[in-house]
Amino acid sequence: MNQENIRLVKGQQVLNLLEDPAFIERLTILFEESVGTTVFQNPIFIKSWYQTKYSEYLPLIAIDEAGFNLNAIVFLAVKKEPNGTIKRHQAKIVGVGEYDAEYQTWLVKEGDDERFLTEAWSLILKDYPNCKIIFRFVPSFNSLSWIYKNSQWKKVSVIQEYHRPLLQMSHPKFKDVMKKRHLKAKYNRFRRAGKMDFEEINEINRFIEVYDEVMVLYDFRQGALFNKTPSESNPLRRSLFISLFRQDLLHVSVLKLDDVITSCIIGMKSKLWMHLSGLITYSPFYSKHSPGLVHLFVLGKYLEEQGFEYFDLSPGGDGYKERMASNADKVYELTISQDPFFKTKIDIRKKFHALLLSRGVRSMDFNLKVKRSKHFIKLKAKDFKNRIVGKKVKLLQESKKPMDLETNNIKHLLLYNDDLGTSRWDFLSNAFKKVEAGEKFISWADDNKLLFCLWFHETIGNSPDNETALVINEDYYSHPVVAAYKEEVLKTGTSILHSLNR
Template sequence: MLGYIFNKMTTSTISRTFIGNCVFDILKDTGFQREWDRLYATTSWATIFQERQFVESWYYANQQEITPILLTVFEDDELVGLLALTTSKTNGEFQKDRSMKITGAGKFDAEYQTWIVKDGYNEIFIKNGFEALFNEFPQCKLSLRFIPDPSIIEPLKSLTSIKEKHIVLHKHHRPLMDFALVEEQKLFRKRHLKAKYNRIHRAGQVAFSKVTEIDEFIQILDEILVYLDFRQAAMFNKLPSKSNPNRHKFLIELFKKDLLHVTALKLDGETISSIIGMKGKGWMHLAGLISYSPFHSKHSPGLVHLYMLGKMLQEEGYHKFDLTPGYDGYKERFSTSGDEVVELHLSKNLKYGVKKFLRKNLHNTLVKFDVRPMSFELNMKKKIYLIKEKTKGITKSFFSANETMASYSFPSEDAGLSVKKNSITDLLKYNDRNGLQSRWEFLERAFSLVSRGAEFYSISDGKKLLASIWITSDDEKPSNDESMPSIADSYFHTSFKNNNRAFENYVIESESNRTSSEKPTSHHENS
């Protein structure tokens, strides 16, 4: 059912659950907008991710894939509590089934997912709102990550329809840069950070700036998302642009509404690092949108950027820079304080509850032994993935017929195959199902080569990568080696085998023709 459900709790308190199109209808109501804005402004634990314009922008950007849910409580027609939620559509439709998963609005675009209430109404909202939610969706699986103030959860344990065994609370450490602490000044004087800062300044002309114009932001955003895809694919076998295709549109909308704090670090005019922060109430949230050029990894552009950004935020009057949970080493090095946030899982589905409970205990055990939980999980997933992919590759290499392209000379306009230099976009098109190298292995290796300074040439047919050749970087050659360019690594699609030698010759000739006075080419192509 797409509508809203009334649940009268007392003579003056009513819970209303808005679902689907009714959410978009109520969001157009100016009175409701004012009430939401008032709750956000007065709720002490509210973050930018509960701000109406953030939630509204996310709902509209993703409306083809999700069904919005607004859990609200009114008292005498006054909005006293609100929790913005969402659930994924199945085959483009909202399907109310027994085991539907419900998360906070924003999903992974929202670092914090919680409710906002009128002062003194937290217990009333929890009692009325959560009872109503589980009356409507009795077997739903509710997950909120992360709740910034663990103390607000306590009333959940007194609900009549939800027992304590249905609740799984998972605490996480949150590292912070607290600008009110004296230690913050010490951070900016740390020797290793100053050394990295000085080293990048010796490499060329450095510029650090805040992005305020929409055209510049769109240009930088394209670069951020390509670099983010490359790094995430190499580390986690994930392509955020495919799993979250609406993110580009969503972030542009947030920028237009002045909800983002965007900075760029440039070296000799080239953007080598970008950070998109979310503006909160005196807080800046990192929110996972930090990206750097792998071509400049030796200069540690991401760390230098964080160092300079911290100083900027302090000068701009921010109280805290939230580095966000994750147990990343670099976050801990930059933090001067920290607190705890909570991941909440709530469901009457016992199987789901047991799964989350076991995961929580494993996580806590790993942390106790100084093992990063994400790294442990990643290693397990990678081993399983590689076994499956190797088996598929070997099977297909024996039993699948491969189409082979005709032979060409390069460059060849007739073939319709353009050669690109340092095109990360080309590398991301790797898709060789008949090969013995998985996408994860290929991109992991590619990221390593680029980070060590190797430049590369590539060819794609627009849909898949056909070939890539990496040239050994000058840093990895002996200082007295002035010989012909050497190939550090190469990849050829199984259908491209008739052109391997011709492409290698073209690359070597192109590199040999470069003169010492020639300016370096742009480090990437996003097209």
């Protein structure tokens, strides 16, 4: 392998290569011959991701070829600035897929990793000075072991190990997992709650219908836990998933109770592997039935019947994944940078994460606590500013007053936007806890904000036959713009509840 055979290809030229049938044929052969690859290095995934995310990432590949022979290739992406430009100095370069790909590595014939990568990375670092190159979860340590022996690259690299739980169908403990008492108990309780139905989604229109429905649930949970709504932060993911589904790279299933979707799992699949890397979400209205865990339990059995060998539960340290795992292995995050400050920062993070783990604390949980603390301080500063400066609110005009109250519409909760009230994170977090606890709500919203929300719950009535009754909670939400109609809305909501009680 000679350096003159290795070249960088960028932008539209990369997309042009991926449109060339002869190149795809060679790439597919290399993909199948390479060791330690996953579905995220499949040419179908790579092409779909580059095309979908072109407005956010510049495609970048380092390729080694001699004549018709394709010897090695690494697919990368340079993160674009908000205005679409590329920052040459200190650019962020990621493995293709970034957070849409669980695993990132390179295609190379066995034993050629060091020779190819030393030249490829040298070309990239020369073209993008002080950049940071990040591979999220390299699945094979054999691809990285040479770095520890190479003083030049060891000096600019940080390798961090992560635990990956697996449900392996041929593993001796697979049957033990399927027989776990608490899993079977939750499964039986779910079945007693109503008509249970497991559905694998195989038709594109059904997939789009399900995706749009469950993303509301996903946004609600992510907003409540992490102050993030994926539909807003990653809007192109819908198009990516539709493309991948059409090309048979997604495994999608839902678990229903009385024909209502209670849980959805979207994963990436290859011949023997199913990766829990798309999304897993559930309806908080059914939390007491543990729909997510029951779905994983049912899906594990289903994947075995379909001939899968591995159900990759993915890194993260989540307790429910460990309860479902038959065994585990390791994956590795690789960071490369000649910037000494950034390299030191990553080294410190690695050691701190190891310290947290030694004390039984997940780094994700610690980071979330820090984020919560910063959020609290920011909120207090905002409240202080509002009290000092004051803020006027334009009241809703009479012509804009049509009152359309709905019951248990989570989309309404996601429209919460009140500069004078509690933060969106706190509102969604409290709302999610209420729904999980069994509370329900009546709400009113316009196109861009929640106007009113009245919470209620069921209780046992005083009648001799112990019929349930709906009781209004003391707390309710009213946006300042409908202050003039607050009593009217409250009265209407109460009337609706009385009609439901009859």
